[in-house]
Amino acid sequence: MTATKIQTAASDPVRQVPHLFWGAGFAAASVAVLLVLGFVINPAQPYAFDAWILRALRHPDAPAVPxxxxxxxxxxxxxxxxxxxxxxxxxxxxxVGMLLVSRKWTTALLVAAGTVSGSLAVSTAKEIAARPRPEVVPHLVEVTTQSFPSGHSANSAIIYLTIATLLTQTTGADARRTYLFAVVAALVTLIGVSRVYLGVHWPTDVLAGWSFGTLWALAWWRIGKWLRIHHHAAIPDDEIAAL
Known part of the structure; x- marks a missing residue:
């Protein structure tokens, strides 16, 4: 592949992450900063709205009934x-299996590395924060690990968003890519909301999980972009053209 073709593929705006996702990344960074500041000020005390939201999702006279x-x-x-x-x-x-069958080795490696490392980072963060689960309302599902950040929220954002962002580098058609992001964003949102609805996480646990997962996905998209542009000689032409 010629340098001109590589440069054209790399600069093609259709191959870029949608602007709304960059906006989500900025929002995630802002939320993360606020949560960190809150924990620095008083790590043991949840935000006031945490308990209010949990109680608001249950019947006043029967807290076990959502x-x-x-x-x-x-x-x-x-x-x-x-x-x-x-x-x-x-x-x-x-x-990863589908990508390997499709001979998209680079994308398969990036998906595997990004998702596994992200999940390990979330587990480590939970152990470090050691925040207890909320006891404001009865839990509607069984939980055993620490509360902050929400593992379901963080890992779903890490995995679904990382896969979505990396697949944009091998997927044409702007409509398909926009649809993929919309579906993934809705899914990750619903998963996080479900954790609060079931009473097993403080809302700030979920916000932290969403923030971390979104920023992690954007980081791995940039790693993939950089790798494809600067090491194109070792990457098959069909993957380079998908930039």
């Missing part, structure tokens, strides 16, 4: 499972 129609509790339990370790592991394995 607000909303009867079917909503089951739906939230199903949705929260989409951010669990089993489902996310399967998603990564299926995605």
């Amino acid at each position: 607000m909303g129609p009867v079917w909503l509790k089951g739906a939230m339990i199903d949705i929260t499972a989409l951010g669990g370790g089993t489902v996310l592991t399967l998603v990564v394995l299926i995605t």
Whole structure:
């Protein structure tokens, strides 16, 4: 592939992450800074709105009963499972397998490295923060690990968003890429909301998870971009052209 073709592919705006996602990254960074400042000031005390939101999602006279129609509790339990370790592991394995079958070695390696390292970082952060689970309302699902950040929120953002951003480097058609981001953003949002609805996380746990996952996905998109541009000689032409 000629240098001109590589330069054209690299500068093609259709191959870039949508501007809305960069906006989400800026918002994530802002939220992360606020949460860090809050923990520095008083690490043991949750924000006032944390408890208020948890109580607002339950019936005042029956805190074990969530607000909303009867079917909503089951739906939230199903949705929260989409951010669990089993489902996310399967998603990564299926995605990496499909990329390997498609001979997109670089993207497969980036997806595997980005998602695994991100999950390890979340586990480490939970142990360091050691924030207890909220006891304001009864938990509607069983939990065993620490609370901050929300593992479901962080890992779903890390895995779904990292996969989505890296696939934009091998996917044409702006409409398809926009649709992919919209679906992933909605899924990650619902998973985080489900954790608060089920009473197993403070809202700030979820905000921190979303922030970390979004920034992590953007970081790995930049790593992939840099790798494809500066080491194009070792990358197949079809992957370089997908920049």
